[in-house]
Amino acid sequence: MPVPAEADIVHNLARVRARIEAAARAAGRDPAGIRLLAVSKGIDSTRIRLAAQAGQRLFGENYVQEGAAKVEALADLPALEWHFIGPIQRNKTQLVASRFQWVHSLDRAVIAQRLGEQRDASEPMNVLIQVNVSGEASKSGVAPAQIEALADAVLAQPRLRLRGLMALPSPDAAAARLQFQAMADHFQALRRALPDQAIDTLSMGMSEDLEAAIMTGATVVRVGTAIFGPRARRPAHVADGRA
Template identity: 55%
Template sequence: MTDLVLSESLAAARTRLAEALNATERPADAARLLAVSKTKPAAMIREAWHLGQREFGENYVQEALDKQAELTELDPIVWHFIGPLQSNKTREVAEHFSWVHSVDREKIARRLNDQRPEALGPLNICLQVNISEETSKSGVSLEALPALAEAILAMPALRLRGLMTIPAPAEGREAQRVPFARLREAFEALRERFPEAPLDTLSMGMSADLEAAVQEGATLVRLGTAIFGERNTR
């Protein structure tokens, strides 16, 4: 992808988000764009950064660390870990990311808490919810969500910010809205249950269903293909 194409695709993604927010009469700053850069080279992240993008999402720990080492001159830049997280990778994530979207069990959260360097401040956490109850996907169930949230709120090195989901694919806007509405309802219930918690983030919506997610209250939308083009094979 050339500089010109990346500039056009990023501008189109921003316009698409702005139009979705406007259509639902939400403020222009009610949701922001997370550029999902997994499998893409560091050079493309650098291009996007120079075009004003500051938040990037990565799925694979070692790939992300390699890119971070290559992009140390980019400041500020905010790294989000959005992929499945194994116990043997928590230290690297705790030490090199600002956000983790894929926490779905207490064991992982406790390791992140214990391994987070104090100098970096609390690690922002979104709990991944298996909203469509798919056996092939990670995520905490809606039933187990309150207990997990309560446990994390007691961990001083973590800051519970909200929820994330990757719903099953659906055809049509109304069908796409259904799982996002369920996540929003769960989010609102958590805010009522834990009024002192800094819950402000609904990480939902990707290239195929951004508009439906925004309609249901997304505050962070994760776009990869729409910005960087088709995913490269790892």
């Protein structure tokens, strides 16, 4: 498929925003309470800039070095909010801590410690705990029973701010709906366990299933393909995963 031009990106953003608004109203929710995170992994800075010019402010990156380079390339757009949503290597926590405002993919206490120690910005880093709600061995994330323990590890770091949970449910639509509801339950349980913390973010739902996620309480939906179109395949020799 051809790469979307400027008009396509503007149109796609408008269509995704309309989907979010319709889903929110169908769920009896205020659309203003749901944030759109444009997943820009594999997308060049020029197209990200086009999306920003169309009013998009939140962008999510999966690969540390690629994302850090885009943060620097687009530093002239200070209103952008950068979210890291991929696996985090121990030897790349400094880049994550210094370039991103949010992390969605925290799943180990050692990474929380390193991010907290290496965060030197004036504002604490906003952190979401990734939950392996589907139980798939191929996916990162803590088991639901481990959420509170990892939350305690985040709270022990004064330069981190715990904001909520993130999940990558099953691609099967029926299973995903059950997992979205399970995540909503885990999110509410975390809020009850930590009433003094600003636990306000539940990140789940993507291009194909954002309506189901919103119906069950998502406050952030992560959308890439529906905005930018299909991505080029990442070269096999390029590694930026967890270690």
